[in-house]
Amino acid sequence: MDAPEYVWKSIEKGKTLQAAWAFLLTRATWLDLIESRSQSALAKDGEAGISSVAQAVSLLKVNVKKAFPFIEKQWQTMLPMRKQIVARAAVTHIHTELQRLEEAIDAILQERLLELAEGKLSVAVQELLRRTKESVVAIAAVQVASPLDDLFKPIDAELASNNTLQAHVTGRSNQVDNLARLYEDPLATLTADLEVYMAELGERPLPVR
Structure with a gap:
């Protein structure tokens, strides 16, 4: 009863x-x-x-x-409660996975901050951070495609309306970018300009004698 x-x-x-x-x-x-x-x-x-x-x-x-x-x-x-049970379980699983991704992002950012503080700006770490951020945002925005579309519609709607993960990534990235400006080597800007200049030289035709 x-x-x-x-x-x-x-x-x-x-x-x-x-x-x-x-x-x-x-x-x-x-x-x-x-x-x-x-x-x-x-x-x-x-x-x-x-x-x-x-x-x-x-x-x-x-x-x-x-x-x-x-x-x-x-x-x-x-x-009707069968679908609700499965949908709630799936949402709980997704939230758990997103929380794990946030922890992974924090760990990568902490590593980058330590390298910046020591004056060792690692290109590899920057690239890894960029790819991780793009992957996480893509996961948060993905639409579940399966024969159970009707079942997962509530989950998709919640993910679409919940920007917690994206806000977390953006906030952490902004903090790192602000600190990076304090620790960046003054020669970095000069090096970048030099690389652009060399690239332009490579595209110019050789002078005819």
Whole structure:
């Protein structure tokens, strides 16, 4: 009787395993009442029990569906909760993965800051940071493409409206950029200008004598 409310509260609290267990138990009970099988799925070994609605009608003179119509209504209420359980579990998993990505970004940025403080601006670290930032933003913006599009629409909508990850990356990158300006070698700008000048020289045609 309390299964729908119990499952719903479990979903709200994020206890998806508990909700799934209650859903499957309710499903087994419902199928045990309506299916015609040689032995009840819920009966213990050695216990015959009542294995079907037909047997209940013949032995107990009671039609379960007619005598207890609310049971079918309760099960109909439970049916949509399956998708909600799976969707909530998927959202929880995605949030966990995004949190791990944020921790990875922080670790890379800390390494870069240490190198900047020591005057060793690593090109490799900068490139790794850039690629990581682009990858994380791409993951946050990706749309799930699968036969279960309807199931994942709530997840996609939440990811599209939640800019926490992108804001985290942008904020951390801005902090690093500000500190980088303090530690950059004054020759870096001169070196960059020289590289541009050399590139332009390479594109010019040789003078004809």
